[in-house]
Amino acid sequence: MIGKRELICVTCPRGCRITVEMEDEKIIRILGNTCERGKKYAESEIKDPRRMFASTVRIRNGVHPVLPVTVTQPFPKDRLKDLSAELRKTEVTAPVRMGDVIVKNVLGTGIDVIASRDMESVRS
Numbered sequence: 001m002i003g004k005r006e007l008i009c010v011t012c013p014r015g016c017r018i019t020v021e022m023e024d025e026k027i028i029r030i031l032g033n034t035c036e037r038g039k040k041y042a043e044s045e046i047k048d049p050r051r052m053f054a055s056t057v058r059i060r061n062g063v064h065p066v067l068p069v070t071v072t073q074p075f076p077k078d079r080l081k082d083l084s085a086e087l088r089k090t091e092v093t094a095p096v097r098m099g100d101v102i103v104k105n106v107l108g109t110g111i112d113v114i115a116s117r118d119m120e121s122v123r124s
Helices: 036-047 077-088
Strands: 002-008 017-023 026-031 054-060 066-071 091-093 101-103 113-115
Touching: 002 036, 017 036, 026 036, 054 077
Parallel strands: 054 091
Antiparallel strands: 002 017, 017 026, 054 066, 066 113, 101 113
């Protein structure tokens, strides 16, 4: 059965409207992209959609109660809820430096969660 998926490319400001024609799970044709990046984006979005992710984790002895974190590479979209659950269980101790690895190889993906800012400890 032939189906279509409509996407808006986000790799550049153009925002091309891309149509992906598929038969079963196989891509037959990609239409509407004005550059090669659009084609790669559409293929990736259909086969293995990923997203950048930012959140917070609890921090002990920090000047704020939470530490902003992000991932080092786009994360599998279908596992974002699992990632959120894992980060809810995570707590670190200040001080922390931006770029410090907070969770290495999170959920076995090969992707690290890192601090996205410095966090000093509270001085007594």
